[in-house]
Amino acid sequence: MFKEIQHTADVGIYVESTSFRNFFYDAAMGLMAISEIEPESNNDRLSIEIFKDKAEEKEILLIDWLNFLIYKLDNKYYLSNCYIQFKKNFLIAKCYFNKLKMRKLLIKSATFHNLQLIKYKLLIKANIIFDI
């Protein structure tokens, strides 16, 4: 799950999930939600792309992942679904993108501000701040 959190200048989401795979999925969907996307009316143009990344820390993988999706949003594609896998320090995501007509909020980047993926009991949680 994700929910929007208050931030004076920027925007943020709180994400809480049961696994890293779910966390990365929820964070991606949170990003799509706060971007306030309006899909293109003839929205059957689906494109599939594989995102691969390597980093020693999950936090870096997370920011790389979200910034990749922001780059796709800049190019008028929004993430409609994805399948995520982790192999050691690697992230592989099969992404399904659809065309967007417009988005109301332009997000410049996902930030590392106070970013820490916390494991608590069976949950993984973190606040993610986006620069707008």
Added chain:
Amino acid sequence: MKIEQIDDFIYQIPQDAFKLMKVPARFYADSKQINTLLNDDSLKQLANVATLPGIVAYSLAMPDIHQGYGFPIGGVAAFDADDGIISPGGVGYDINCGVRLNKTNWKKEEIKKILPDIVNEIYRTVPLGTGKGSLIKISTKEFEKLVTEGIDWAIKNGFATEKDKERVEDNGKLPVMDLSRVSERAIERGISEIGSLGSGNHFIEIGFVAEIFEPEIAEYLGLFQNQIVVWIHTGSRGYGHQICADFARDYQTVSKKYGIELVDRGLACAPFSSKEGQNYYNAMNSAANFAFVNRQIIANRIKDIFSTYAKKIKPLQFDLLYDLAHNIAKVENHTINGKKRKLVVHRKGATRSFPAKLMKGKFSNFGQPVLVPGSMGTSSYILLGQEKSLELSFGSSCHGAGRLLSRSQAKKEVNPKDLKEKLENRGIIIKTPSLSSLSEEAPEAYKDVETVVNVVSNLKIAKPIAKLKPLAVIKG
């Protein structure tokens, strides 16, 4: 939080307030702003900056301080160029986000009838909002020249004049030795956005000179009562965003490599003198050059639009008053405790405010113009940098009103239709691609700009010269 009052308008968080602080954290504010400042994390962020290696004297914030990521917005931090660091988080994603103020020879009463047409034409032709768009198309090779040469490139290509160059901070060109560490993605994003406004708090505003405080200086600057002026607030667009994102990511490991202990990942940094530090410095400067050219090209388009109405009014003069950066890190010489030192001064949501003795050409008589736009629909100010800024703020001043409410809170509290109507009833034309986002930039979402200006004026960091009021706002 432990806060001490040092003097009128000067407050300090002592060095022992938080672990790892290397110097105190100082902020300039009116006493009535203190409670508001305690409502978010801005002062904690200011204290966090004081933990970074090589910081000199104190981490500092202007009266428009508000919460950012890593460094607060409205923050100034100076680091020793030999022993200190450079941090992408101390500059921000929108590298050289800044403002440009153009002045005309037209008066408020002369423009009244044609203003709606001018506004519509600007709105129609200047790329703005959340989409892509560019006023010019150039090759990758030419783009590399643009970001290396800044305003010089604009002059060579007929977009600017030598007179413009004199009136841009650092003549619109920061040193770029090498572009090899700028990613292809950054270039791809930048090349398609040359001459675009963007969204969020970026705007074009047509306003007028409402009040003059220093008639002699105003006349010297070419300002007169009821004069039409044009503000442009934008930055380096996707090019700067990508450069910041790339280096903020790399610096997560670079900080560790140099043994730098971070209290927040958003403060990730590298020693300025290291190869990683120099790589970011070069890339950041190239984004700053992009932003100077971006604002210049938008100004040209607006000038062309104004010119088409000259027959109805009178021959147009459309000159640059000043163009400045408020998200930047610069190498500057400052005197600290009687010793000259070379510093890397980070200004994130802060404006350089140099006094006359450090300026060349036209501004060597009175000091650098400090342009302070207010929130949408409120007054803005032209100030000039003063001597005291070197003693108190590493030659820096405030950059705007400073946010008060989060964007979602502003949306809850302000109905955009009501706001538009309210502003239009005051004679202010509003154009925006997204009515719902208008609430985010409502005057209620910002601090009182008069209070902010009053603080820097009382501290003699900058001197108010004129007050401007809006007639039309084109919001990105």
